[in-house]
Amino acid sequence: MTTAIIGANGQLGQDLCKVFGAQGDEVVGLNHGQMEITRIDSVREALQAVRPRLVVNTAAMHQVESCEAHPGRAFTVNAIGARNLAEVCSHIDAVLVHISTDYVFDGNQDHPYTENDPPLPLNVYGNSKLAGEHFVRTRTARHFVIRVSGLYGHAPCRAKGGLNFVELMLKLAGERPQVRVVDNEVLTPTFTLDLARQVAHLARSDAFGLYHATAAGDCSWYAFAREIFRLAGLTTPLQVAHPDEFPAKAPRPLYSVLANQGLQEHGLDILLPWREGLAEYFASR
Numbered sequence: 001m002t003t004a005i006i007g008a009n010g011q012l013g014q015d016l017c018k019v020f021g022a023q024g025d026e027v028v029g030l031n032h033g034q035m036e037i038t039r040i041d042s043v044r045e046a047l048q049a050v051r052p053r054l055v056v057n058t059a060a061m062h063q064v065e066s067c068e069a070h071p072g073r074a075f076t077v078n079a080i081g082a083r084n085l086a087e088v089c090s091h092i093d094a095v096l097v098h099i100s101t102d103y104v105f106d107g108n109q110d111h112p113y114t115e116n117d118p119p120l121p122l123n124v125y126g127n128s129k130l131a132g133e134h135f136v137r138t139r140t141a142r143h144f145v146i147r148v149s150g151l152y153g154h155a156p157c158r159a160k161g162g163l164n165f166v167e168l169m170l171k172l173a174g175e176r177p178q179v180r181v182v183d184n185e186v187l188t189p190t191f192t193l194d195l196a197r198q199v200a201h202l203a204r205s206d207a208f209g210l211y212h213a214t215a216a217g218d219c220s221w222y223a224f225a226r227e228i229f230r231l232a233g234l235t236t237p238l239q240v241a242h243p244d245e246f247p248a249k250a251p252r253p254l255y256s257v258l259a260n261q262g263l264q265e266h267g268l269d270i271l272l273p274w275r276e277g278l279a280e281y282f283a284s285r
């Protein structure tokens, strides 16, 4: 089966290429230079040349502050881009897997969000991704919209640049007398290789629809850092930072834990608890 991965050189895209390839698919990785999702002619041309049975879209504008500063661009990439992909996939009869985000929620809930909870994004990024979800759900029947959270992988995140959170903690612990991390944002960090296996597992089914797919459990950034320090055997003091210490312009949900309810109902949830995902990341580092 031919599977096209869009954003193939990205953090999640690289692991998706590995996993789908290892499972015997003919994988065609499409990078930004080969397809501009905001232009339907570019999407049509690239996908008609490949004729995939399955298309996985990871491409997005997902740097939160940049989306806030450039809302038109954010909606063009995250909403119109998704619409273009959905329309072309419907036309060529390919299944579309579209990656979305926990930031569609406002974070006011105190228990994990299921697929049935109403989204209420706080920022431009979340609103533009939610609009993209709607386009996918209304423009092509054979789709999976998958909301994910707090990704880290061996390949760098292209949009955010630099190091993922794990590597940043390791670097700071080596450079500073102490490391300070906020404790007031709770989420579920998810290793991209585990997520890629989950995406492939779900995409082999015909249980189309909206899914949450994160590692099991939850933690604050501080608790995540504490586990990183423990696994790496770091002795640098780790302290809780005041919430105002790292100010952000765009509001973010303080609680964005997702329940993989849809995957569980279909008996398809294969994601590890977040600590096990992190241990696997270290073992394969």
Ligand SMILES: NC(=O)c1ccc[n+]([C@@H]2O[C@H](COP(=O)([O-])OP(=O)(O)OC[C@H]3O[C@@H](n4cnc5c(N)ncnc54)[C@H](OP(=O)(O)O)[C@@H]3O)[C@@H](O)[C@H]2O)c1
Residues within 6 Å of the ligand: 006, 007, 008, 009, 010, 011, 012, 013, 031, 032, 033, 035, 036, 037, 038, 057, 058, 059, 060, 061, 062, 077, 081, 099, 100, 101, 102, 148, 149, 150, 151, 152, 156, 157, 158, 159, 160
């Ligand atoms: N990272 C997280 O913590 C996180 C959390 C929740 C949800 N998500 C979602 O997960 C997905 C993947 O994230 P990631 O960390 O793997 O991202 P990433 O490393 O930034 O990769 C995104 C890929 O998409 C490409 N791309 C961007 N704009 C494009 C466009 N207009 N047309 C075609 N390709 C384009 C990028 O290419 P260039 O770099 O060359 O432009 C890159 O290859 C995104 O949909 C994001 O919204 C991420």
